[in-house]
Amino acid sequence: MNTIIYMVRHAESPYNEGTERTRGLTAKGKDDVEKVTEILKEEGIDVVISSPYSRAILSIEGLALNVGLDIEIFEDLRERHFASEVIEDLMSVIHEKFYDFDYCLPGGESNYECQNRSVSVIKKLLKERSGKKIAIGTHGLVMTLMMNYFDSNYGLDFLNQLEKPDIYKLSFENLELKEVRRLWNGDFR
Incomplete structure (x- = not known):
């Protein structure tokens, strides 16, 4: 029996240091949430789950x-905790160290730790x-790391091309990922 998981990357959110859990969505992000709802409302969703972060919740609330x-x-399912202090140019560190799954900044967690905790949720759901x-x-x-666990083709290049928001439909047979299809089209009307 197939289980379908729709990965919904959160919509655009303003970055404010120190508001990782509570920051909401930009005006564009709020508009895009309506598109997310339109795309998914006829899919026959049985369960809606989220990271505890506001931007993720707000992106599927509709x-x-x-x-x-x-x-x-x-x-x-929370975002990866990168470090205990503010890191200048965090994106370059993520890009440089993405495939070193054991690497972590002081006070942060590694890709491996983040992947392990988030995939445990997926396995339980499956x-x-x-x-x-x-x-x-x-x-x-987090989405990239979860998908990477089931198929190593989902790595840094995949992460770099993701949009905010984005939607991927993953079809599983037991614990095996069988098919992935992108549903998000930023031009959706």
């Missing part, structure tokens, strides 16, 4: 309301909610 479901929050259609509000790096 969908949850439209299909009449509560959003289940999973702490282990076992306990087999045959369901599950929408997950997530983050670009």
Whole structure:
């Protein structure tokens, strides 16, 4: 029996240091959330899940309301914690060290640690909610690491081409990823 997971990368969010968990969406992000809802509302979603971060929740909130479901929050789907201090040019560090899964900055977590905790949620969902259609509000790096666990072709190049928001439909047979299809089209009307 196939289980479908819709990975929904959060919509555009203003970056403000120190507001990682609470920052919301930009005006464009709010407009794009309506498009996310339009794309997914006819998919027959059974379960709506999210990272605890506001921008991820807000990106699937319209969908949850439209299909009449509560959003289940999973702490282990949170964004990767990069470091205990502000890192100048964090994106260049992410790019340079992406494939060194054990590398972490002082006080932060590695890609391996982030992947391990987030994939544990996916495995649990695949076992306990087999045959369901599950929408997950997530983050670009976490989404890439989860997909990378099941197919190593999803790496840095994939991360670099993601949009905010973005939607990928993953079809699983038991714990095996069978198919991936991109649903997001930024020009969607």
